[in-house]
Amino acid sequence: MQFQDITYEIRNGVAWIVINRPDKMNAFRGTTCDELIKALYKAGYDKQVGAIVLAGAGDRAFCTGGDQSAHDGGYDGRGTIGLPMEELHAAIRDVPKPVIARVQGFAIGGGNVLATLCDLTICSEKAVFGQVGPKMGSVDPGYGTAYLARVVGEKRAREMWYLCRRYSGQEAVAMGLANLCVPHAELDAEVQRWGEELCERSPTALAIAKRSFNMDTAHQAGIAGMGMLALKLYYDTDESKEGVNALKDKRKPDFRKYAK
Numbered sequence: 001m002q003f004q005d006i007t008y009e010i011r012n013g014v015a016w017i018v019i020n021r022p023d024k025m026n027a028f029r030g031t032t033c034d035e036l037i038k039a040l041y042k043a044g045y046d047k048q049v050g051a052i053v054l055a056g057a058g059d060r061a062f063c064t065g066g067d068q069s070a071h072d073g074g075y076d077g078r079g080t081i082g083l084p085m086e087e088l089h090a091a092i093r094d095v096p097k098p099v100i101a102r103v104q105g106f107a108i109g110g111g112n113v114l115a116t117l118c119d120l121t122i123c124s125e126k127a128v129f130g131q132v133g134p135k136m137g138s139v140d141p142g143y144g145t146a147y148l149a150r151v152v153g154e155k156r157a158r159e160m161w162y163l164c165r166r167y168s169g170q171e172a173v174a175m176g177l178a179n180l181c182v183p184h185a186e187l188d189a190e191v192q193r194w195g196e197e198l199c200e201r202s203p204t205a206l207a208i209a210k211r212s213f214n215m216d217t218a219h220q221a222g223i224a225g226m227g228m229l230a231l232k233l234y235y236d237t238d239e240s241k242e243g244v245n246a247l248k249d250k251r252k253p254d255f256r257k258y259a260k
């Protein structure tokens with residue numbers, strides 16, 4: 001399988017799926033999402049693979065969410081908002097193997113949502129987590145809000161979304177957003193060690209455990225499906241476009257004029 005925006009490699013039973021757009025801080029466009037979905041299912045149903053790692057190329061970012069240069073009231077791919085977000089999120093949850101997020105830099109916006117959705121998150125001391133939607137004219141009306149609250153609790157999740165602050169790797173561990181924070185140079189070895197340890201466990205027990213964990217929040221897929229329709233209506237407004245344009249113009253957005 002040939003990929004353009006990602007790389008795919010199996011290291012001793014652990015599939016490494018790496019978003020390879022470092023010049024865009026590993027932001028995803030339509031092609032990236034489609035390739036991630038294909039790669040996740042490829043690894044998910046490959047008997048040689050016991051665990052999956054989701055990572056970003058380079059040192060600066062794990063993933064910074066939707067590619068804002070491909071955003072003009074919608075993104076450049078398929079789906080309600082021009083990105084198959086619902087399918088990508090579903091793929092991380094549906095594959096019957098644990099997915100580990102390896103976070104070495106910014107996990108921002110939709111990138112933080114991807115890391116949150118992974119079964120486990122291992123980060124380095126250079127990791128920075130955060131949501132930016134209300135600063136950028138966006139919001140994740142599904143797992144990115146509702147599931148985040150399950151992971152870090154309602155108060156923290158609301159703080160993350162409303163204030164759009166940044167959190168270090170250590171802070172992420174303290175709030176339950178990450179499992180472990182290690183020195184930067186040790187990150188890959190640590191992630192691979194966790195992956196290989198998972199390969200030693202009963203694959204069927206892991207698959208059943210994952211499905212069982214998922215079941216408790218399965219209804220959130222419905223919230224996301226409905227929310228995406230609302231999000232598309234929001235993307236078509238001047239208020240949302242103010243956030244996108246401000247990022248492109250490298251200025252602070254002025255949202256106050258849209259207060260209702």
Ligand SMILES: CC(C)(COP(=O)(O)OP(=O)(O)OC[C@H]1O[C@@H](n2cnc3c(N)ncnc32)[C@H](O)[C@@H]1OP(=O)(O)O)[C@@H](O)C(=O)NCCC(=O)NCCSC(=O)CCC(=O)c1ccccc1C(=O)O
Pocket residue numbers: 023024025027064065066067068069081085106108109110111113114132133136138139140141144231247
């Ligand atoms: C990531 C930053 C915090 C880094 O800040 P800083 O270190 O100061 O570097 P910058 O100079 O800002 O950026 C360097 C360089 O990278 C470009 N860049 C960064 N992020 C993106 C991006 N997402 N898309 C395109 N390009 C990006 C930046 O423009 C610079 O380029 P130059 O050419 O050097 O000028 C900071 O950069 C930052 O906050 N970036 C914006 C992050 C952002 O807005 N992300 C999108 C959030 S909204 C989103 O993800 C919605 C899409 C989505 O995923 C979704 C949709 C619907 C439902 C659910 C979801 C979901 O969230 O899952």
